[in-house]
Amino acid sequence: MIKFQFPLATLFVATTFVHASPAPVAFDNFEYTGRDAVFDTPLSPGQYRNPILAGFYPDPSICRVGEDFYLINSSFAYFPGIPIFHSQDLVHWTQVGHVIDRPTQLNYDGLGVTRGIFAPAISHHDSTFYVVCTMVDAGGNFLMTAENAAGPWSDPIWLGFDGIDPSIFFDGDGRAWLVNNGDPEGKPLYQGHRAIWIQEFDPAAKKLIGPRKVIVNGGVDLAKKPVWIEGPHLYKRDGWYYLSCAEGGTSDQHSQVIFRSRSVTGPFLPWEKNPILTQRDLDGTAPGAVTCTGHADLVQANDGNWWSVFLGCRPFAGKYWTTGRETFLLPVHWTDDGWPVILPRGERVPFVVAVPDKAKPLIKAVQGGRPAVPLTGNFTWRDDFDAPKLSSLWVMLRAPKETWWSLDRATGQLNLVPRAERLSGKGNPSFLARRVQHARFDATTRLTVPTTAGVSAGLAVFQSETHYFYFAVQRTLHGVSVFLEHANGKDPERTASASIADTPSIELRLTADDKVLTFAFRSSPSADWTTFVPDADATTITVQAAGGGLHFTGAVVGLHTRIEPWASDLSPKPRGK
Numbered sequence: 001m002i003k004f005q006f007p008l009a010t011l012f013v014a015t016t017f018v019h020a021s022p023a024p025v026a027f028d029n030f031e032y033t034g035r036d037a038v039f040d041t042p043l044s045p046g047q048y049r050n051p052i053l054a055g056f057y058p059d060p061s062i063c064r065v066g067e068d069f070y071l072i073n074s075s076f077a078y079f080p081g082i083p084i085f086h087s088q089d090l091v092h093w094t095q096v097g098h099v100i101d102r103p104t105q106l107n108y109d110g111l112g113v114t115r116g117i118f119a120p121a122i123s124h125h126d127s128t129f130y131v132v133c134t135m136v137d138a139g140g141n142f143l144m145t146a147e148n149a150a151g152p153w154s155d156p157i158w159l160g161f162d163g164i165d166p167s168i169f170f171d172g173d174g175r176a177w178l179v180n181n182g183d184p185e186g187k188p189l190y191q192g193h194r195a196i197w198i199q200e201f202d203p204a205a206k207k208l209i210g211p212r213k214v215i216v217n218g219g220v221d222l223a224k225k226p227v228w229i230e231g232p233h234l235y236k237r238d239g240w241y242y243l244s245c246a247e248g249g250t251s252d253q254h255s256q257v258i259f260r261s262r263s264v265t266g267p268f269l270p271w272e273k274n275p276i277l278t279q280r281d282l283d284g285t286a287p288g289a290v291t292c293t294g295h296a297d298l299v300q301a302n303d304g305n306w307w308s309v310f311l312g313c314r315p316f317a318g319k320y321w322t323t324g325r326e327t328f329l330l331p332v333h334w335t336d337d338g339w340p341v342i343l344p345r346g347e348r349v350p351f352v353v354a355v356p357d358k359a360k361p362l363i364k365a366v367q368g369g370r371p372a373v374p375l376t377g378n379f380t381w382r383d384d385f386d387a388p389k390l391s392s393l394w395v396m397l398r399a400p401k402e403t404w405w406s407l408d409r410a411t412g413q414l415n416l417v418p419r420a421e422r423l424s425g426k427g428n429p430s431f432l433a434r435r436v437q438h439a440r441f442d443a444t445t446r447l448t449v450p451t452t453a454g455v456s457a458g459l460a461v462f463q464s465e466t467h468y469f470y471f472a473v474q475r476t477l478h479g480v481s482v483f484l485e486h487a488n489g490k491d492p493e494r495t496a497s498a499s500i501a502d503t504p505s506i507e508l509r510l511t512a513d514d515k516v517l518t519f520a521f522r523s524s525p526s527a528d529w530t531t532f533v534p535d536a537d538a539t540t541i542t543v544q545a546a547g548g549g550l551h552f553t554g555a556v557v558g559l560h561t562r563i564e565p566w567a568s569d570l571s572p573k574p575r576g577k
Contacts, residue, residue: 022452024415034438055437056554058325108398121167169234192227251549254294306332324554433558457561
């Protein structure tokens with residue numbers, strides 16, 4: 001299998017482990033299979049599938065450079081941060097790297113999983129890529145630049161203004177402007193009262209210049225007390241400046257609204273038929289519903305057609321989603337009087353989209369081959385750890401201070417060093433994960449049973465510090481055991497534990513079927529699976545359990561090892577209930 005990877009040497013700072021460290025745990029492989037029913041619908045010629053990026057890929061921003069498109073997403077407290085993708089047809093995407101790939105670029109220390117990198121925006125001008133973003137609770141607004149989208153990207157240049165969601169617009173006269181969400185002038189009139197600000201940006205000096213000005217106060221209609229106007233982007237078409245913003249918050253009241261002006265600094269007037277995208281008037285519990293749509297960005301292709309990427313959620317069992325906010329794509333239609341519409345009000349976001357006739361030359365053979373690393377649909381992805389670099393799909397919690405992982409190409413193994421850092425903390429545990437992209441999926445790994453007493457290792461599926469499962473094998477002075485740790489809004493606890501026969505290696509599997517998780521193990525590939533826990537509550541790892549509209553990430557699943565807290569005296573842990 002072909003995998004797109006990034007070099008370990010460019011990602012992390014190498015550290016020599018002290019002799020007291022326990023022996024690394026070797027993982028032979030990891031396999032992920034997604035099987036959502038919505039992806040079973042076959043594509044006909046001239047169709048593509050939504051979402052274009054399934055799973056935790058929120059707040060998309062897009063730009064075009066010639067015939068190439070580049071797209072980035074929020075990554076919050078995960079590292080590497082800000083994944084960046086490339087496409088030539090808007091449908092098939094390949095990850096080319098991360099904007100944040102060095103621990104020295106930003107400080108993630110102590111951040112909760114939904115803090116950190118909020119709503120990056122990408123633009124391109126005079127052979128340079130620009131990404132502006134907010135590091136929430138850890139520095140504020142910053143700029144990074146690169147000549148190549150794959151990197152290397154610069155260290156952050158701090159911009160020194162309040163608010164979030166900055167975006168740069170390069171005008172045809174050579175001037176550039178930055179728009180962002182911030183507090184309104186004076187005292188806010190109500191909870192969620194925000195404003196959109198504009199200020200000129202000097203690309204040569206890489207700083208803001210001139211006065212700052214409010215161009216939208218509150219939203220489309222201040223008298224109706226609109227909330228959370230944010231995610232602004234500027235565009236120019238036929239002499240008009242268009243300002244597109246999200247409004248209503250990122251939950252089920254989310255929407256996209258549009259304003260325009262003859263001057264880049266306003267006044268901006270809203271369209272009388274706003275919003276240009278929302279699903280809030282539809283039943284979000286209906287089969288096939290997409291909810292929370294908004295935070296859109298628009299792009300014009302070489303053929304003159306306009307497209308929009310935006311976030312949305314795919315509920316299961318009526319109201320839950322594990323995958324978080326995903327990236328969708330729809331064509332933009334312009335009204336006769338010059339307003340863009342992403343989706344007429346009352347229409348549902350389609351999972352299978354027919355490409356408009358006028359855009360078919362751009363979207364070539366969209367029903368054709370799959371990228372080397374599939375990012376949507378149903379698929380199986382396997383990593384045998386036999387490549388020189390880690391796949392770009394692997395992420396960790398917060399930036400590392402030491403190198404606790406290594407690839408052994410000779411044996412085809414990933415070695416993880418057990419440490420005391422836990423998933424329930426706000427540090428950097430020995431945990432490599434990939435995004436969960438389905439409500440129904442299987443994740444499997446084969447690993448060497450830890451050789452050090454007091455060490456556990458296995459599979460973890462993680463939504464937040466307070467909502468996860470850890471399915472592991474552990475060696476104690478009394479033998480080998482398997483256990484399931486469950487965190488559901490309180491201190492984690494072992495909900496199941498059992499001694500097993502000593503074995504050099506073990507295979508662990510977790511299976512998600514909407515609201516139910518099943519955990520199983522076997523000692524050899526030829527052995528039958530032993531069901532360990534058949535009916536764990538999968539709603540634990542949903543966004544709804546972890547905080548609902550205030551929880552911005554989706555679940556990840558991967559490989560974890562740690563030193564158990566009782567390992568200092570090597571006494572066995574009492575069995576859980």
